[in-house]
Amino acid sequence: MRLGVLTGGGDCPGLNAVIRAVVRRGIRAHGMEFVGIQDGWRGLLDDATQPLGIAETTGILPRGGTILGSSGANPYRFEDGPAKVVATLERHGLDGLVAIGGEGTLGAAARLAEEGLKVVGVPKTIDNDLGGTDVTVGFHTAVQVATDAIDRLHSTAESHDRVMLVEVMGRNAGWIAVYAGMAGGADAIMIPEQPFDLDTGCDHLRHRHASRSSFSIVVVAEGAVPKEGTLELPEPPVDENGFPRLGGVAYHLAPEIEKRTGFQTRVTILGHVQRGGSPVAFDRVLGTRFGIAAADLAAAGGWGRMVARKAQDIGDVTLAEAVAQRNLLTPELYREAEVFFG
Amino acid sequence: MRIGILTGGGDVPGLNASIKAATNRAVGDGHKVVGIRRGWAGLLELDPGDPETVRTHTVALDPDVVRTIDRTGGTILHTSRTNPAKVRASDEPDFLKAGRVDDEARDHTLHVMKVLDHLGIDALIPIGGDDTLSFALRLHDEGVPVVAVPKTMDNDVHGTDYCIGFSTAVTRTVIFIHQLRTSAGSHERLAVVEVFGRYSGETSLVSAYLSGMDRAIISEVPFDVEKLATFLMDDKRKNPSRYAMTTISEGAHFVGGEMVMGGNADAYGHRKLGGIGAQTGEALKEITGEGIIYQQIGYLMRSGQPDSLDLMVAINYAVMAADLLLEGTHGRLVALRNGSYVNVPLEVVRQGVKRADVDALYDVDEYRPKIRHVDGKPMFLY
Numbered sequence: 001m002r003l004g005v006l007t008g009g010g011d012c013p014g015l016n017a018v019i020r021a022v023v024r025r026g027i028r029a030h031g032m033e034f035v036g037i038q039d040g041w042r043g044l045l046d047d048a049t050q051p052l053g054i055a056e057t058t059g060i061l062p063r064g065g066t067i068l069g070s071s072g073a074n075p076y077r078f079e080d081g082p083a084k085v086v087a088t089l090e091r092h093g094l095d096g097l098v099a100i101g102g103e104g105t106l107g108a109a110a111r112l113a114e115e116g117l118k119v120v121g122v123p124k125t126i127d128n129d130l131g132g133t134d135v136t137v138g139f140h141t142a143v144q145v146a147t148d149a150i151d152r153l154h155s156t157a158e159s160h161d162r163v164m165l166v167e168v169m170g171r172n173a174g175w176i177a178v179y180a181g182m183a184g185g186a187d188a189i190m191i192p193e194q195p196f197d198l199d200t201g202c203d204h205l206r207h208r209h210a211s212r213s214s215f216s217i218v219v220v221a222e223g224a225v226p227k228e229g230t231l232e233l234p235e236p237p238v239d240e241n242g243f244p245r246l247g248g249v250a251y252h253l254a255p256e257i258e259k260r261t262g263f264q265t266r267v268t269i270l271g272h273v274q275r276g277g278s279p280v281a282f283d284r285v286l287g288t289r290f291g292i293a294a295a296d297l298a299a300a301g302g303w304g305r306m307v308a309r310k311a312q313d314i315g316d317v318t319l320a321e322a323v324a325q326r327n328l329l330t331p332e333l334y335r336e337a338e339v340f341f342g
Numbered sequence: 343m344r345i346g347i348l349t350g351g352g353d354v355p356g357l358n359a360s361i362k363a364a365t366n367r368a369v370g371d372g373h374k375v376v377g378i379r380r381g382w383a384g385l386l387e388l389d390p391g392d393p394e395t396v397r398t399h400t401v402a403l404d405p406d407v408v409r410t411i412d413r414t415g416g417t418i419l420h421t422s423r424t425n426p427a428k429v430r431a432s433d434e435p436d437f438l439k440a441g442r443v444d445d446e447a448r449d450h451t452l453h454v455m456k457v458l459d460h461l462g463i464d465a466l467i468p469i470g471g472d473d474t475l476s477f478a479l480r481l482h483d484e485g486v487p488v489v490a491v492p493k494t495m496d497n498d499v500h501g502t503d504y505c506i507g508f509s510t511a512v513t514r515t516v517i518f519i520h521q522l523r524t525s526a527g528s529h530e531r532l533a534v535v536e537v538f539g540r541y542s543g544e545t546s547l548v549s550a551y552l553s554g555m556d557r558a559i560i561s562e563v564p565f566d567v568e569k570l571a572t573f574l575m576d577d578k579r580k581n582p583s584r585y586a587m588t589t590i591s592e593g594a595h596f597v598g599g600e601m602v603m604g605g606n607a608d609a610y611g612h613r614k615l616g617g618i619g620a621q622t623g624e625a626l627k628e629i630t631g632e633g634i635i636y637q638q639i640g641y642l643m644r645s646g647q648p649d650s651l652d653l654m655v656a657i658n659y660a661v662m663a664a665d666l667l668l669e670g671t672h673g674r675l676v677a678l679r680n681g682s683y684v685n686v687p688l689e690v691v692r693q694g695v696k697r698a699d700v701d702a703l704y705d706v707d708e709y710r711p712k713i714r715h716v717d718g719k720p721m722f723l724y
Contacts, residue, residue: 070528149642153642155414155645156416161420272533
C-alpha cells in the first residue's frame, strides 16, 4: 500500500512524532510506501511532494513544527479542488492518505471521504477543541509553555503589585486557559465557553488584594467573550478565509480591569511561542501512538475514520482495589514501543 | 551602622540575590539592614508620626529572612517608579498634600531625608535604573551616604558596561526565538519578534547576534520598512526552510517617523510602549503579501529566575556596595568596566540613558549586528 501523509492548519509540537510513527509502523509492520505531501492540502492541489521514508524521519522526534510544512488551504475553496486532489493521488500511485490536522484539515478530509477518498485522520490542535477525542497532539506542550510563563510572571506581578493578564490561545475552547491556569495557580480564568462578567471577576481580585495579596494573575483565552450587555469589545478583524483574527482581547480588558479595580494591570500575550519549540514527553508519546494507530487503521481499510483517545474523567475506586494489584505496563503498549527498536 | 536597601523601577531577575548578599555582608560585620518596600515610594509614603506606616513600609533584614530569597526572580521588597523629587498628586500621600493646588510635580526630598533620619538609616543602597538612581544622586548631593547598584534589562545605565537583568533577558529571548523558528518554518512566514528596550536597542541587537536572526531593528537607528521587507524576502529565499526573522526594539521607529507610543506617560514622562512590532508586521504583510508571525516577548524577558551571569553580577555588585559603605566610601555607583568590577562617581547617572554602540556593533545599512574588532573587547562585548 502506498500512502500520502500531510499536515494541515497551524503547526504544533508533536506533528513530527506522528509522521515518524506512521512511516516506521507502516514500513515495518505493513510493508507500506510513503510520499510526503507538502504544505497540507496545498501539496495535493499543486502537486508538491517530497520523499518520505525511514531516512527522512530519523532524528525528527524532538523537533517542533512539521517537516512536511503546513497551510490552511482547503480543497473546497479552490476551483476543481477535490478533483485535483484525486488526480495528484493517482499520479503518485497513492492508495490512501493520512491527514494530520485540526477542524479545518479534517473537515475537508471528512467531505472528501464522503465522496470516496480513502483517508484516515490524526487529530492535532493545541486548542484541544476537536470532537471525538479527548486529547489532541500539541495541547500538552502548549499547556506546559503557558504554565512556565505563568510561573515566571508571578515574580514580576508581585514585585510591582500588579494584575498580570496572560492571554493564551483558544478560539472556541478554554482548554489551554483552564489547564495552564489550574497548573499555574491563576486567580481568575476567562474562557469562550463561559461568557464572563468582568465586574464579578474584578470583585474576586479586589477581595484577594484586600485580604491577602497585592498581585493577581488572570488567564484569558483569546476567544473569551463577555456576558451580553456587560462590556462592549471591538469586533476582531476577519482573515482571508473568513475567520476572525483573534488575539489581543487582553489589550481591551486590561484598561477595563484597571478602571474597575484601580490596580495596575499589564498584558502578556503568549501567542506563537505556545506552539513552537520541542514537544513535551506527553505529546511525543501521544503523537507516536496516534501514528502507529493511523498506520494500522489504514492497513485495515478503516477509511473515513480518525484515531482518537478517550481518557479524561477522574473517577474513584476502593482503596482495596488500588493496593490489590500493581498497575503494570500492558504487553500491547510495550509492543508499540518496540516498533522503534533497532 | 544601619543600612537601608531598596529596589526601584522595573523588576529584573537577580534583585533578590543582591538583597541577600548585601544583607549577609553587612550583618556579618555587625551592622543592621533595613529593607524599604516599593522603592522610593516606601520613603515618600512613610509618615514618621504614624508607626503603622513604618511597619508597612520597612522590613528588618537578617540572614534568616533572606536565606531563600535568591532562588526566585522579582524583588521581595517590591518596587515602584516613584521619584520623590517629582511627585504628582496621584502619588502624593495625604499627609503631604498640604498646599497642593494642581497636579504640578512637587519635590519631597526634604521629607525623604526626615524619614531616613527617623528610621536611623545611616547609608543607603538603592538598586535601580537611571530613573531610580537619579534620585539616589539627589540624596547624595544633599549629603546622604549612598552607594548605588545598576540594574535594567535594557543595560542602559551610564558608567557601567553591565546592569543586572540583561543576561537573563537575552537568554530568554534567544530561547523564544528558537522556539518560534518551528512555527515560522512550518508556515514559511516572516516573523517579527518585539523585545523590550525603550531607548537602547541592546536587547534586540545582542539577542539577534546570539540567535543568528536574519535582521535586527534597534531603537537607535530609524529603519525603512520597504528596505526591511526586501531584506527579509531575500533572507527567506536563501533559507532552505523558507522563512525569515527579525527582532525589533519596542522603541524602534520608521525613518522620518516617531516612536510609536501608546498609553499615558508615567511620572518620569515615559510612555508605555509596545506597538511598533505590530505595525511593522502589518506593513511587511502589505508590502510582501507573506504571512506574518508577530510576537512580543515582553514581560517574559524579565520574569522568573536569574541566569548564572545575573546571579554572579547581582551578588558581586551587592557585596561591593556593602563593602564600600562599611569602609566609609559613598557617592559611588558599582560597575563593570572592561570586564572588571570597579566603582565610579554616582554623577555618571546625570548623563541619562546609555545607548547601544552602533558604530562598533551594528550595520546600519544591512539592519543587522556586525561586531567589529572583537579582539580586545570584554566578554560581553561592552
